[in-house]
Amino acid sequence: MEHSDSRTALPHIARLVARSGELKSELVAFAHSPRFARRLDARLQQAADRLGFLDEAMAIDTIDHFVLQHRLADGSSVLERFAAQRRPPLSEDERAMLLGWREVVEAVFEVQDFQGEAVVLHNLLDGLSYRVHSNLGRRALGKLSTGMFVAGRIVPVHPDTDAWLVSGNLTTYPPGDGPQLAQLALQTLTAHPQLLRRNPEMLRTAWQMQAEARADLIEVFGTDILVLDPGEAPRRMREYHRHRQERALAQLDDESPAQVIHHGPSLDELSALPEELCDADTVAVIFDETEGLCFYADFGHLDALFTDPALARDRTYLSRLRQYLNDDSVAPIAIRRLVQRHPDNADAVFRALLRKPTFTWERDGEDLLRRRKAEHFAREPLPSITPVGTRLAQLLRTQARKAR
Template structure:
């Protein structure tokens, strides 16, 4: 298909999505998105467009992206259009891009976050793209159309001298969406390798992937783990050696919620892909798997329900406990959920998917942030 035809198709499909996202049934969601998205350098119309984009492509609390919902609930989408929409759902890229070349409506873009090139054409045409300077920068979302990309939604335009501001925006995006960097397969595999090494260090140091204790003890264990990682990995990586900081520097007191440090029951948990989690009340939930409660009103049963319903607790935490206590897991959930026929083997995954849908997305992507060299100084300054 010629580029002009691809752009016409993209325009038509995007108009349909915008009509869907701005229909009366989603008015409250759009108002909330307007309140939560950034207004920086975008103006009122640009801010509205950013809110629509966020609704379409980004999950919210207890809400799937509207593009996912549109595909799931609309059976009348033409097969060729559904294929394009699925590409937009799975491969859209929000980033800060350097404009290496501009010819008419065509742009050669380099993403400062994932360090990849994107041959891009704008549906708005060559004249409208005249404001985008070569050597300058844009912050926007791209979606695929065949072998090329097109711009979806609002564009923030910056000149060549605005690199410091663009770096700051790119780091803000990376802090909110760490997986953006993993659009780059080499980056993703490098991070997976690093987390596997961290996991081996963690297990070697503590004898398990879980360390139970008080909040203060968990924080101290985490800092010791960071020191162990630096001691073991930095000597083999000269580039990283100059960036080594102590565990206390990397994890100062103010980086932890006060209630975490005061808690009497905290687990430091390391996953071989997703890295580190701090889990309050984990010890009591593990004890419930050892000795299941017999009453749904028992405080331990209540804690189990809270772990299930808390979307911030990864599903693999409960899956791991179920695997470690196969003889008692059914009894735990039968009591805690008041479901006498509950079977973890049969019902466990559906239970977790219902309460923790986000935990089943991007399960192969590492849970650490890898920062490109161009953004490292800005990122480190944020942490100081």
């Protein structure tokens, strides 16, 4: 899949790229003005402290990040301040160009081809290709050659085009470094699965794969929720994992992603649970349609409370429920499942917890979750399984062979 620009004439792109260079120079000068100098100097010092030195390339990237992405005290960026305050005022088209630069794509790319003044870069993270220009002209891309790799940042030339622009420094690597760079790309994708949003096709595949993994768990256990003794959980998960392996082997001839990343609890064979789960009275394994596979400590303790609300007289039960309610790492689905399992008792439990005798789950439950778990509701749901693009998978297989 490639980001190409069939809608916009090349001379128009050339004009936009040239104008972007002028505006970027003004923007960087604005960032060095006295109102921002102290904060920018602090960011440069932090970069120097991390590396033990600060070379030109790191300084360029630090300034670029500060200008485009750093949030000031009021929540705005230097870029947004410049777009609003520049005198004389920017035209609507120039303002749109500048604000489009907020969409930064930072990745490891493979050089695929050259098209006129642009280079086609394949992003190992999202599996997309981008036609990229430099506002310093074609000569700035002269150090690149087909098959080599670059780490860098790009932004849209303009929201009305599919052309992209180098933003900051490009660090180059020879083709032979590809497998090692693929490992770094995999680590980045594991830590930041939201990068998949740029590729709708891969995102759809990820949701489909998560649905299939959930269906497999239901096929094995007859349900998508298990409440287990901590000593039993590894054995049951190994049973599920074996089922998944057998299905994967049976589908080897299918056109499916060569590798996937699982976020959250591992689907690998478990020899032991994390310490916080080992100390629990029970462990709930929930494979939700949206949240994916999740483990929750002491779920059985709370299930008993919802089975018999009279247990609320023992404050330890309410204390655990309060922890579930206030802990952002506990998704709302865990509490919703307790309510779904015992709908007739939910009101009594929450009235005791909140000391609100008129509370009803049907009327007040979702509002309660949205207040206590606002951070969760502010996040866009993402699948817990991330497919790895074809090219990245090829490079990872090469790296695996080298490691043998």
